[in-house]
Amino acid sequence: QLQLQESGPGLVKSSETLSLTCTVSGGSITMSSSYWGWIRQPPGKGLEWIGSLYYSGTTYYNPFPTSRASLSVDRSKNQFSLTLSSVTAADTAIYYCARSDLGFLRFFDHWGQGILVTVSS
Amino acid sequence: EIVLTQSPGTLSLSPGESATLSCRASQSVTSSYLAWYQQKPGQAPRLLIYGASSRATDIPDRFSGSGSGSDFTLTINRLEPEDSAVYYCQQYGSSPLTFGGGTKVEIK
Numbered sequence: 611q612l613q614l615q616e617s618g619p620g621l622v623k624s625s626e627t628l629s630l631t632c633t634v635s636g637g638s639i640t641m642s643s644s645y646w647g648w649i650r651q652p653p654g655k656g657l658e659w660i661g662s663l664y665y666s667g668t669t670y671y672n673p674f675p676t677s678r679a680s681l682s683v684d685r686s687k688n689q690f691s692l693t694l695s696s697v698t699a700a701d702t703a704i705y706y707c708a709r710s711d712l713g714f715l716r717f718f719d720h721w722g723q724g725i726l727v728t729v730s731s
Numbered sequence: 732e733i734v735l736t737q738s739p740g741t742l743s744l745s746p747g748e749s750a751t752l753s754c755r756a757s758q759s760v761t762s763s764y765l766a767w768y769q770q771k772p773g774q775a776p777r778l779l780i781y782g783a784s785s786r787a788t789d790i791p792d793r794f795s796g797s798g799s800g801s802d803f804t805l806t807i808n809r810l811e812p813e814d815s816a817v818y819y820c821q822q823y824g825s826s827p828l829t830f831g832g833g834t835k836v837e838i839k
Contacts, residue, residue, distance in 0.1 A: 656819065656830055656831070656832045656833050657768075657776065657819055657821070657830040658830070659827055659828040659829070659830070670826065672826075672827035672828070673827070674732055674827060706775055706776075708775075710823075714826075714828075715764070715823050715824070715825070715826060715828070716823050717766035717778060717781045717821060717823055718766075718776075718778065718821075719778050719787065721775035721776060721777075722775065723774075723775055724775050
């Protein structure tokens, strides 16, 4: 059974860089039809897609919330990562990693449990 | 980007009743590429419906989706206490992927 697990610091200082990793288990990150994404949810608010990537390294980003995001993949560790530079309080959110099948323009059928990241001043 | 507007904001219903949730898009959603998720407190979203009307794996048939173009509906029949959650729609017909603001369903 495919499982995803986010990891990283729960507290980041304003203006610094947020770095999160998603570890995939129960399947390979190189599964031919799988795309891997990040979605965030500010406390008490709705969901926002940040971006997705394919194991080859091809990336797709949402330009609207921020252009500060960067996604990468480590196939040897079955992990993919999110970095978000120059964070502010507005980046405080639960960050989820998730999988979509057959492309990045898809729905998400597997989700991690989420990790709360708080940006402090 | 396509903006999704969900209504109502909150639904308060009794067990056994039916819930009708609306998701309206600012422009037509390509090929009815519209999904619905259920999110309970402290949990990640769970996929319910994709392609506007196809149920995801292990989703009971009490949940059904319909609609096309820019108007979509999630119907939950025979409400159970466990259905208490926030429900989100998501369009995946065009980039960026976008989600609605959510409808909270409360079971009395």
